[in-house]
Amino acid sequence: MSLLHQSHLHGERLLIDPWAHGTGIMRAVLARFNWTASDLDITHVGSIIAIIGAAPAGWRLLRSAWHETYGWIRQFFLASVTVPGGDPVNKNCVKWLASNRPRHHRAFTGRTEIGRGDATDRAASLKKTRRAVQYAPHWDSRWFWFNGRLFVATRDNFSSSAMSDPAYDGVGGEELTISCFGWSIEPVQTFIEVAREWADRQTQYFVIIYGRDRYGMSWQPKTRKPIRLLDTVHFDDSVKQELLDDVRNYLDPRTQRRYQSRSMPYRRGYLFYGPPGTGKSSLSTALAGEFGLDLYEVKVPSIASDSDLEQMFQEIPPQCIVLLEDIDAVWIERTSRSHSPDRRSERSSGSDRDHSRSNCTLSGLLNVLDGVGSQEGRIVIMTTNKPELLDPALVRPGRVDMKVFLGNITPASAEQMFVRMFSPDELARSDNAKSGPQRGVVVDMDEVRSLARDFAKAIPDNSFTPSQLQGFFQLYLDSAHAAAEGIASWVEKEVARQVEGGFEFLENGIVKRL
Numbered sequence: 001m002s003l004l005h006q007s008h009l010h011g012e013r014l015l016i017d018p019w020a021h022g023t024g025i026m027r028a029v030l031a032r033f034n035w036t037a038s039d040l041d042i043t044h045v046g047s048i049i050a051i052i053g054a055a056p057a058g059w060r061l062l063r064s065a066w067h068e069t070y071g072w073i074r075q076f077f078l079a080s081v082t083v084p085g086g087d088p089v090n091k092n093c094v095k096w097l098a099s100n101r102p103r104h105h106r107a108f109t110g111r112t113e114i115g116r117g118d119a120t121d122r123a124a125s126l127k128k129t130r131r132a133v134q135y136a137p138h139w140d141s142r143w144f145w146f147n148g149r150l151f152v153a154t155r156d157n158f159s160s161s162a163m164s165d166p167a168y169d170g171v172g173g174e175e176l177t178i179s180c181f182g183w184s185i186e187p188v189q190t191f192i193e194v195a196r197e198w199a200d201r202q203t204q205y206f207v208i209i210y211g212r213d214r215y216g217m218s219w220q221p222k223t224r225k226p227i228r229l230l231d232t233v234h235f236d237d238s239v240k241q242e243l244l245d246d247v248r249n250y251l252d253p254r255t256q257r258r259y260q261s262r263s264m265p266y267r268r269g270y271l272f273y274g275p276p277g278t279g280k281s282s283l284s285t286a287l288a289g290e291f292g293l294d295l296y297e298v299k300v301p302s303i304a305s306d307s308d309l310e311q312m313f314q315e316i317p318p319q320c321i322v323l324l325e326d327i328d329a330v331w332i333e334r335t336s337r338s339h340s341p342d343r344r345s346e347r348s349s350g351s352d353r354d355h356s357r358s359n360c361t362l363s364g365l366l367n368v369l370d371g372v373g374s375q376e377g378r379i380v381i382m383t384t385n386k387p388e389l390l391d392p393a394l395v396r397p398g399r400v401d402m403k404v405f406l407g408n409i410t411p412a413s414a415e416q417m418f419v420r421m422f423s424p425d426e427l428a429r430s431d432n433a434k435s436g437p438q439r440g441v442v443v444d445m446d447e448v449r450s451l452a453r454d455f456a457k458a459i460p461d462n463s464f465t466p467s468q469l470q471g472f473f474q475l476y477l478d479s480a481h482a483a484a485e486g487i488a489s490w491v492e493k494e495v496a497r498q499v500e501g502g503f504e505f506l507e508n509g510i511v512k513r514l
């Protein structure tokens with residue numbers, strides 16, 4: 001089709017032209033750069049459009065040329081180490097890279113941070129809709145300098161299924177390859193060591209608790225708890241000291257050499273037993289913090305089968321604490337149980353298995369604890385509220401080397417707990433964390449000690465669990481005097497409640513019992 005042109009008084013102008021609209025826009029754009037309309041003719045427009053049209057093809061060509069070249073560079077000039085996704089080293093390196101990222105990094109993954117809320121509004125943070133969003137840098141390859149060398153880290157970010165995994169946290173979920181120029185992988189190994197040490201320093205004030213993911217397929221870091229000091233778990237001081245000495249001695253490298261030279265399996269097992277709420281889990285976490293170990297938590301009633309248990313243990317690293325909670329739930333196969341008639345009658349009832357009972361068997365458990373395939377070097381802590389149900393084979397020396405009873409609180413422990421709750425340092429620390437004026441009434445240490453002595457006198461020995469007493473303190477956190485005054489009536493009420501027993505509930509403002 002021929003183009004129609006018409007001359008006007010103001011010179012030659014395009015009137016009816018398929019390009020007219022486009023050129024109008026272009027003219028407007030060019031005018032901003034002080035170009036006149038006469039500078040633009042149809043051949044210029046055509047060239048510009050052709051260039052724009054060819055740009056993506058050119059870009060693709062350049063990219064594939066770069067990939068080809070990069071492949072050659074990797075093959076002939078780079079030394080590399082690949083770390084599988086989910087491995088702790090992978091997380092360490094990715095975290096190091098994230099914290100040393102360029103200031104203007106622009107790609108992030110965002111995910112709802114379950115378990116942590118909006119720090120500025122505590123009440124709102126408990127609502128589902130106000131959960132904070134966590135942003136982690138998103139990248140598939142990063143060039144960086146380390147120790148004067150050029151490194152590149154690549155991960156299979158976008159194609160991997162990691163992103164669709166609900167447990168994906170944006171850190172360490174994908175296979176990671178770290179490379180540097182040269183023939184030796186030594187610089188990469190040095191980088192990995194530095195990243196590991198850096199990550200250890202970041203977590204030295206926390207205990208990392210690992211749990212199975214929701215499909216029971218792999219271990220995932222479940223929570224990161226601030227280290228709980230052993231002083232905050234109250235029980236018999238001499239037993240606590242004995243336990244500490246035993247763990248310290250076991251972890252000493254000389255002990256390991258001694259075990260090995262005498263062909264003894266390098267393993268240590270502990271049983272923490274006692275009523276609910278006496279600190280069995282708290283003590284396990286405190287021990288992990290004290291010795292800088294990660295804690296792998298296994299809830300025995302929820303184990304699906306012996307093979308699942310075996311798989312779990314195979315994936316647990318050597319230096320850590322394995323916490324087997326509610327070990328009495330394990331399925332006993334033995335036909336003769338001298339001191340557990342209840343269990344025998346349950347066993348004879350065949351299919352009606354107790355729901356709190358695990359699907360893993362005693363022999364499955366014994367196998368992972370000290371069978372041929374069991375790893376050495378880890379600490380196993382078992383907890384139970386019902387030690388009388390345990391099979392003697394499970395708790396024999398070699399499997400359980402020390403039994404620690406955690407019982408109801410003694411007046412001496414109650415006194416320690418009071419001092420801890422109201423020490424001036426503790427009050428100042430917790431009030432500083434709050435915004436607004438100081439709420440707690442600070443009394444000096446001598447007064448706290450004297451109030452604690454009076455407080456302890458009101459606590460009958462061996463009557464309340466530490467968690468019950470903790471519940472009492474939660475009512476009086478702001479005043480040591482009020483706590484010391486309120487304890488007598490609280491004890492009276494609690495004792496009456498324990499005598500009456502049953503489940504207490506409120507109906508029309510009246511306390512009733514089931």
Ligand SMILES: Nc1ncnc2c1ncn2[C@@H]1O[C@H](COP(=O)(O)OP(=O)(O)OP(=O)(O)O)[C@@H](O)[C@H]1O
Pocket residue numbers: 232233234235275276277278279280281282283385406466467468470
């Ligand atoms: N001995 C203790 N010293 C200090 N605090 C304790 C102690 N025992 C329990 N608590 C407090 O009570 C709560 C429950 O404790 P924990 O879960 O450790 O008890 P548990 O014995 O493991 O209970 P369960 O058998 O029901 O699992 C925690 O908040 C903990 O701080």
